Amino acid sequence: TQLLEQSPQFLSIQEGENLTVYCNSSSVFSSLQWYRQEPGEGPVLLVTVVTGGEVKKLKRLTFQFGDARKDSSLHITAAQPGDTGLYLCAGGGSNYKLTFGKGTLLTVNP
Amino acid sequence: ETGVTQSPTHLIKTRGQQVTLRCSSQSGHNTVSWYQQALGQGPQFIFQYYREEENGRGNFPPRFSGLQFPNYSSELNVNALELDDSALYLCASSLTGLRTEAFFGQGTRLTVV
Secondary structure, eight states: OOOOEEEOSEEEEETTOOEEEEEEOSSOOSEEEEEEEOTTSOOEEEEEEOSTTOEEEETTEEEEEOTTSSEEEEEESSOOGGGOEEEEEEEEOSSSOEEEOOOEEEEEEO | OOOOEEEOSEEEEOTTOOEEEEEEOOTTOOEEEEEEEOTTSOOEEEEEEETTEEEEEOSOOTTEEEEEOTTSOEEEEEOSOOGGGOEEEEEEEEOTTSTTOOEEOOOEEEEEO
16 A cells, blocks of 8 residues: 655744745655645645656756655745635556545644 | 535434435546545555446445446445444545546545434
């Protein structure tokens, strides 16, 4: 069974601070996706990484896929209240399903 | 281009009843997957439909069933509802061949009482 562990589970920071959340697995994934989900809404895709060692930037968000394609990180620079939400990582394989972590609930206080 | 839409947005059912949830996939997408998200958890894969046939299933009992229609829209049916079925049900559409990148609808919040 493929599992994805996310850490930390909860994170509360002040506006302007930097943060990193992690997504780790003992399994290899062919791709890894990061989503942000707001209460009562569906997850919104932020990025997909597919190559070991790949780094992608989306404005203040930086995503990295581990060399062995088993782990990933999301770094947010100068967090803003609008970044508040549940951040989910999801591993995809050559099969049909996404395996999700439990998520990191981020609160950015003004 | 229209996104993934789900209906209804909220639903309250009684234990033992049956429920049908609906999903319209994103324009151009031929594959639909359903996920269950319990409170405080990540989404769990229920099953996927491609070309109107089930194309993979997660660890859910047979009382969870589905359909996909020629226009790629889909239904999730749950029979003999249990209290633990209370969750956010998410539909995701994707284009087979483009890895498993999926785009989600807003979900249906099902409460079983």
